[in-house]
Amino acid sequence: MKHIKNLIIGCDWGTSFFRLRVIDSSTNSVLAELTSEDGIAKTNKKVEKESDRFGLFCEVISENLDALKTKVDFEIDSLTIVLSGMASSSIGMKELPYGHLPFGVRDAFGLDVEVFENNASFPNPLILISGLRDKHDVMRGEEVQLLGLAHLMEFSKEEETIIILPGTHSKHCFVKNGVLNHFQTYLTGELYQILSEYSILSNSVTKETLKAWTPKASEAFSKGVLDAKDSSMLVNLFKVRTNFLFSEMDKPENALYLSGLLIGEELGNISLPSDSRPIILCGGENMNVLYKKAVEALGIESRTQFVADDILIKSTIAGQSEVFKIHNKKLND
Amino acid sequence: MKHIKNLIIGCDWGTSFFRLRVIDSSTNSVLAELTSEDGIAKTNKKVEKESDRFGLFCEVISENLDALKTKVDFEIDSLTIVLSGMASSSIGMKELPYGHLPFGVRDAFGLDVEVFENNASFPNPLILISGLRDKHDVMRGEEVQLLGLAHLMEFSKEEETIIILPGTHSKHCFVKNGVLNHFQTYLTGELYQILSEYSILSNSVTKETLKAWTPKASEAFSKGVLDAKDSSMLVNLFKVRTNFLFSEMDKPENALYLSGLLIGEELGNISLPSDSRPIILCGGENMNVLYKKAVEALGIESRTQFVADDILIKSTIAGQSEVFKIHNKKLND
Numbered sequence: 001m002k003h004i005k006n007l008i009i010g011c012d013w014g015t016s017f018f019r020l021r022v023i024d025s026s027t028n029s030v031l032a033e034l035t036s037e038d039g040i041a042k043t044n045k046k047v048e049k050e051s052d053r054f055g056l057f058c059e060v061i062s063e064n065l066d067a068l069k070t071k072v073d074f075e076i077d078s079l080t081i082v083l084s085g086m087a088s089s090s091i092g093m094k095e096l097p098y099g100h101l102p103f104g105v106r107d108a109f110g111l112d113v114e115v116f117e118n119n120a121s122f123p124n125p126l127i128l129i130s131g132l133r134d135k136h137d138v139m140r141g142e143e144v145q146l147l148g149l150a151h152l153m154e155f156s157k158e159e160e161t162i163i164i165l166p167g168t169h170s171k172h173c174f175v176k177n178g179v180l181n182h183f184q185t186y187l188t189g190e191l192y193q194i195l196s197e198y199s200i201l202s203n204s205v206t207k208e209t210l211k212a213w214t215p216k217a218s219e220a221f222s223k224g225v226l227d228a229k230d231s232s233m234l235v236n237l238f239k240v241r242t243n244f245l246f247s248e249m250d251k252p253e254n255a256l257y258l259s260g261l262l263i264g265e266e267l268g269n270i271s272l273p274s275d276s277r278p279i280i281l282c283g284g285e286n287m288n289v290l291y292k293k294a295v296e297a298l299g300i301e302s303r304t305q306f307v308a309d310d311i312l313i314k315s316t317i318a319g320q321s322e323v324f325k326i327h328n329k330k331l332n333d
Numbered sequence: 334m335k336h337i338k339n340l341i342i343g344c345d346w347g348t349s350f351f352r353l354r355v356i357d358s359s360t361n362s363v364l365a366e367l368t369s370e371d372g373i374a375k376t377n378k379k380v381e382k383e384s385d386r387f388g389l390f391c392e393v394i395s396e397n398l399d400a401l402k403t404k405v406d407f408e409i410d411s412l413t414i415v416l417s418g419m420a421s422s423s424i425g426m427k428e429l430p431y432g433h434l435p436f437g438v439r440d441a442f443g444l445d446v447e448v449f450e451n452n453a454s455f456p457n458p459l460i461l462i463s464g465l466r467d468k469h470d471v472m473r474g475e476e477v478q479l480l481g482l483a484h485l486m487e488f489s490k491e492e493e494t495i496i497i498l499p500g501t502h503s504k505h506c507f508v509k510n511g512v513l514n515h516f517q518t519y520l521t522g523e524l525y526q527i528l529s530e531y532s533i534l535s536n537s538v539t540k541e542t543l544k545a546w547t548p549k550a551s552e553a554f555s556k557g558v559l560d561a562k563d564s565s566m567l568v569n570l571f572k573v574r575t576n577f578l579f580s581e582m583d584k585p586e587n588a589l590y591l592s593g594l595l596i597g598e599e600l601g602n603i604s605l606p607s608d609s610r611p612i613i614l615c616g617g618e619n620m621n622v623l624y625k626k627a628v629e630a631l632g633i634e635s636r637t638q639f640v641a642d643d644i645l646i647k648s649t650i651a652g653q654s655e656v657f658k659i660h661n662k663k664l665n666d
Contacts, residue, residue, distance in 0.1 A: 133575075133579075136571070136572045136575050137571065137575060138574075138575060138578060169533075169571065184564075184568050184571075185568065185571040186565070186567040186568055186571070187532070187567050187570045187571055188567055190532055190533060191532075191567065191570075194527050194528070194531045194532055195527070197531075198527045198530075198531050199520070199523055199524075199527055200502075200523060231517075231602075232519070232566075232598055232599070232601060232602060233565075233566050233567075233598070234503075234519040234520050234521055234524065234566075234595070234598055234599055235517050235518065235519055235520075237520045237524075238469070238470065238502065238517075238518040238519070238520055239469045241471075242466075242469050242470060242471060245471060246466075262567070265565055265566070265567055266565070266567055268565060269564075269565060
C-alpha cells in the first residue's frame, strides 16, 4: 500500500453525529469521508463504568476507521487523528477543561489540546482539542471553525469583526487583529424549536419547512425581525398567537414571523446605526436564507458578508489541519 | 326550601379547572363552593359534533350544580349563572367575539356578554361573558378580575395604574380614570416551564419547589432580575447553563436565577427611573414572593402595592356580581 505525505484524519464529533475525513493537511483537500450516527450522546450512553470511557470511545473510532479503510487504497493506520467538537466534553471520551480567552484565531494561542500517543491497542496518535470559555460562555468545536475560517478568508485588519455561527445555539465571536476576545451564545434555534413544539404557540405555527418564499412569507418574516426591536421578547412572542387568532397570518407565515422575531432579537445588539463593525455570517445554505432576509430588514447588508456552504464545511477541515501543523511544529522546534 | 335574595351562581371556568360558587351579590360573600376537574379542555374533548357543543357544556354545568345542591339548604335552581373565563372561547361552550377596548373597569363599558334564558332542559338563566382584545393581545377572565378589583380597592385618580396579573401568561393592564386602554401579555410563566423542562437548561436547574429562601437563593434570584437589564434574553438564558457548568450556582439557585431573568425581563419596561406610575401586583401567595423580590431588586417598591390572596380570589367573585348587577339594571331601566 502506498503512503501519502501530510495526511491526517479529521474527526468532527458532535452530539448526534460522527464524521471522519482523510485530509491532505497541505491543501485541505478531502481524500475520503465517512459519517455515522455514533454521536457523543449515543456513545456516552454505552459507558457503564467511568474507567471504560476512553477505551469505549476509542472502540467507536476504530469501528468507523475500519469502515473508512474500505474506501481508500492507501495506509491510514499510522495517521494522526485530530478530534474536535464534543469529544472533549463531560459526556465525551475525556473531559478537558475549557481554554481561556484571548484565543489566537491564526496561531491557536490559548487552545488546549491533549495528545495521546499510539499504542498496541490503538495504532493512531490522537490530538483531542478542548473548547474555550468566556466569563459567561462556552464553545466546543466553533474554535476550530474559527481557526479554519481565519485561514480561508481575510478578516478586517482595522476593525473588530463579528463572526456569527448560527444554529441551535448561535455563536457571536468578536475577533480583532487575529484575536478572539469575547463571544456570546444566543439560544435562538433552540428557543424556536421548543416554542413551536411545546408552547401555546405550537397551535399557531406549522412545523413543515417552507416550500417557497411568497411575498407574504417574506413580509411576515421581516415584520418579525422589525417587531423584535419594539418590545420585550416576552410580549412579542404572544403576538404569534394573536396573528393567528386574528387571521392576520396563516401558520406557515406565522412560523416565519416567530423565526424573524428570534433572529431579529439576536441581531438587535449589533444592528444599531452607530455600529460599523463588519459581520461575517456563517449560516450555510439553510440559515443564510433567513439571516440574509433579516440583515436586509435591519439595513445592515453593507456590513455583512455571507460565507458559502463549501467554505463553512471547509472551516472545520482547515482548522483541524492547522491544529495538526501547529502541534507538529512544536514537536520539531 | 327557603329563598335568599340577591343570590347568583358564579362559574369560573378555566382551561383545566371548573369552579361554582353561590354568591350573595350584595356583599360578595360566598355561601357555598364547589371545584372539579371538568376544565374547558377536558370538556371540549368530549364534543363530537359541533351542534352538540352548547348542550354538552350545559350538561357538565348541570352535573356540577347537582353536586353543589347537596351542600346548601336553599333553592338554587332559578339562580342566574354568571360564567367567566374560557367558557366563551373557541374551545368553550359558545365562542363569543372579543370585546374591544376601551373597557370600563367600574361600569363594564365595552364588555360583551350573551344571555341565555332558562328553559325546560336547563332551569338557570346564563350570562356568558366574553373576553377583550387589544391590537395585538387577548384576555378571557382577567376582565372580570379587573372589574372586581376596581370595586374592592382604589386605583390612582391622577395617574395611569399598571395592574399586573402574573402567571403562565402574565397580563399587564394599563388603567386610567377607570378605563382600561391597553394591555399586554408576557409569556413569562410558560417560558419558564418549557425552558426548565425541554431545553438544554433543564440539566442546570431543579424542578423541585423552593423550601427556604437562603441568602444565596435570594442573591441568585436578584442577580437574574438585574442581569435581564444588561443583555438580550437570548444571551442571558445561556448563562443559566454556564452558572451550573462553572459551579457558580447549584440547581435550586439556578432555577431561581432563571426565574429572576424572566421576571426581570417582564418588569424591565415599567421599571425605568423616569416611570412613576403606580403598580398593583396581583400575584397571590406564591407569585407575590417572587415579584416582591424582583420589585425590591429593581428599586420600585415605593410604586408597588401587592394584592393579598383573599382580595385576588374575591376579585373574580366581585366581578361576576358586578356583571350580574349591571345586567339586571339594564333589564329594569
